[in-house]
Amino acid sequence: xxxPQHIAAALQSAVDDGVFPGAQLAVRLRGELQCLLVAGRLSxxxxxxxxxxxxxYDLASLTKPLVTVTSLLLLTQRGKIALDDSLQQxxxxxxxxxxxxxxxxxxxxxxxxxxxxxxxxxRLGARGLVPGGAGGNQSIKSAMLELIxxxxxxxxxxxxxxxxxxxxxxxGLLVERLSGMALDRWCEEAIERPLGADPLLFCPVTGNGQSxxxxxxxxxxxxxxxxxRLLRGEVHDENAGAMGGVAGHAGLFGTAESVLAVSGAWLxxxxxxxxxxxxxxxxxxxxxxxxxxxxxxxxxxxTPSAPSxxxxxxxxxxxxxxxYTGTSLWIDPLCELEVVLLSNRVHPSRKNEKIKIFRPxxxxxxxxxxxxxxxx
Numbered sequence: 001x002x003x004p005q006h007i008a009a010a011l012q013s014a015v016d017d018g019v020f021p022g023a024q025l026a027v028r029l030r031g032e033l034q035c036l037l038v039a040g041r042l043s044x045x046x047x048x049x050x051x052x053x054x055x056x057y058d059l060a061s062l063t064k065p066l067v068t069v070t071s072l073l074l075l076t077q078r079g080k081i082a083l084d085d086s087l088q089q090x091x092x093x094x095x096x097x098x099x100x101x102x103x104x105x106x107x108x109x110x111x112x113x114x115x116x117x118x119x120x121x122x123r124l125g126a127r128g129l130v131p132g133g134a135g136g137n138q139s140i141k142s143a144m145l146e147l148i149x150x151x152x153x154x155x156x157x158x159x160x161x162x163x164x165x166x167x168x169x170x171x172g173l174l175v176e177r178l179s180g181m182a183l184d185r186w187c188e189e190a191i192e193r194p195l196g197a198d199p200l201l202f203c204p205v206t207g208n209g210q211s212x213x214x215x216x217x218x219x220x221x222x223x224x225x226x227x228x229r230l231l232r233g234e235v236h237d238e239n240a241g242a243m244g245g246v247a248g249h250a251g252l253f254g255t256a257e258s259v260l261a262v263s264g265a266w267l268x269x270x271x272x273x274x275x276x277x278x279x280x281x282x283x284x285x286x287x288x289x290x291x292x293x294x295x296x297x298x299x300x301x302x303t304p305s306a307p308s309x310x311x312x313x314x315x316x317x318x319x320x321x322x323x324y325t326g327t328s329l330w331i332d333p334l335c336e337l338e339v340v341l342l343s344n345r346v347h348p349s350r351k352n353e354k355i356k357i358f359r360p361x362x363x364x365x366x367x368x369x370x371x372x373x374x375x376x
Contacts, residue, residue, distance in 0.1 A: 004369050008037055010362055015040035019354040020326050020343035022051035022219065025362070026256035028264070029370050030336040036256065042219045045348045049216070056199060056218045056253050057342040058236050060323030063252035064168050066200070066262045067187050069300030070277070071175045072104065073285055074190055077278040080178045083108070083299070090174055093142075097149045102157050104174070107167040108299040109289045113153030114166045120147050121226075121242035131244035137182075140243055145173055161295035165239065165249040172248015184246045194276055197261035200254040203245040205233030218253070219344040221325055236325050236346060250324075256340040263331055263338045270333045286319040286333070309356075310339075311363035313372070326355050330363060335371050339363060 011025055022040025026033070042048035042055060059066070075081050081090070081104060088100030102112040124130070124147075129140050148166050155162070172183050179186045184202040192200045204218055205211045211233060220232040227234070227241070235241050237250035245251050269275035269282040285299040296305035301319040304310050309322055310330040320330035326345030331338050341362065345355045 004035065007035065007362070007365050007369060008039070010365055011037055011039040014354075014358050014362075017354065018352065019358045020345040020352075021048070021347055022055070023326075023341060023343035024051060024053065024055065024057070024256040025342075025366075026260055026338075026340040027366055027370060028260055028338045031264070033260075034370050042344075043347055048220075051219070052217075053257065054217055054255060056204060056213070056233075056255055057327060057344060058219070058221050058231075058323075058325045059252045059254055059259070059327050059342070060236065060250050060325040061165075062259065062321055062323040062327050062329060063248070063250050065300050065321045065329070066254075066259065067183070067191065067252055068168055068171050068175060068248040069108065069285065070191055070262060070265075071179070071183075071186065072108070072171065072300070073277055073281050075175065075178050077281055081174075087170065087174070090177055091145065093145055094149050098153050098157075099149060099151070099170075104171070105299065106157055107164075107171050108285075109161065109291075109295070109297050110163050110167060111158050111161045111289075111291070111295070111297075112164065112167050113155050113157045113159075114148070114151060114162075114164045115154050116162055116164045116166070117239075118147075118151065118166065119238070120144060120166075120169075121238045123147055124242045129242075131242070137244045137246075141173060141176075144169060144243060158291075160293045161291070161297055163297075165237075168249035169239065169243075169247055172246075175248065182246065183248065184251075187252075191262065192258075195261045195265055197254070197258040200252065200258040200262070202251045202253070203234075204253050219347070221344055221346045222348065222350055256342050259329055259340045259342070260338060263329055263340070267331055267333060267336060267338060271336070288316070307360065309359040309363070311360040311367065313364055313367035322359075324350075328359060332367075332371075337367070337371060339366050 021044040025037040038051040083105040088095040094100035106112040218233045221236040235245045235251045240247040240250040269277035269279045288303045296303045318332045322328045326343035328341045
């Protein structure tokens with residue numbers, strides 16, 4: 001494994017330009033790791049130690065494909081659910097509600113009619129529902145289901161597509177309902193252990209400050225005014241935080257290598273190779289959905305659409321996802337290329353959006369170095 005110097009230089013330049021304090025970049029081609037680069041430091045205020053390959057990042061919305069979508073595929077292939085089942089078939093609490101008629105497929109394709117985001121954590125707080133409080137997290141989950149049930153749909157189901165955290169909160173609750181397990185435990189037993197995706201976990205730091213891993217390995221995100229502390233090992237997303245750090249839309253932590261463990265299972269199944277995932281379902285989940293409106297969404301995965309964070313080289317059959325904290329995963333199944341970029345661009349502030357320019361540039365560099373130059 002050799003490190004192309006211009007890619008390493010681009011990563012370091014991004015650190016120097018304040019795109020993020022530090023980052024990991026992993027590139028795998030046809031099952032062989034081509035490079036695993038690190039640059040910068042865990043934090044800038046105050047300056048932290050250098051990033052290592054073992055540094056753990058808040059993966060933010062990579063939780064959606066890595067945990068929630070992977071879980072729904074597993075549950076589908078086990079016959080626990082069908083993509084066109086309605087939510088009210090699983091949640092009696094949603095019977096008669098507009099969102100109850102939406103299907104699993106609708107939520108995965110972000111076309112359920114739900115708004116993209118609401119400050120549900122404020123509404124939970126107003127009810128006195130906080131993680132670890134009276135009634136436990138089950139009371140919070142029940143209240144969250146009720147709050148989303150009572151949300152007015154902002155467009156007709158299937159009329160258009162709008163990326164929705166609320167939809168994936170519901171899908172996370174659905175995984176729990178069908179599996180009979182808390183999402184973090186299900187993730188550990190159904191995904192992390194079988195794939196050897198270590199570390200890949202929720203809540204690396206608990207509410208009392210304890211941690212199953214060395215906190216020094218975790219890159220911090222932002223100072224949280226509500227929690228009155230710098231978040232380090234606690235999920236950055238406020239709604240996920242209000243749910244105790246375990247949710248279908250955010251909350252997962254991991255390294256570039258642990259992300260590759262899951263993406264490899266998807267890519268292997270796509271090509272009919274040995275995998276715990278069903279190949280036909282993987283191809284269905286990763287194919288852009290046909291619709292009367294223009295949308296780049298597959299089922300829980302995004303596909304390239306100009307301009308794309310994947311740059312200009314990934315073909316239309318590619319699939320991937322972004323995370324708000326500065327993370328991304330893009331997979332080109334045609335040449336079997338996987339690219340993972342993890343950073344904490346929200347440290348010290350979420351106002352820093354320089355990564356929007358950097359992401360397509362680094363993906364173009366990677367593609368040209370490992371695919372185009374090699375003639376693959």
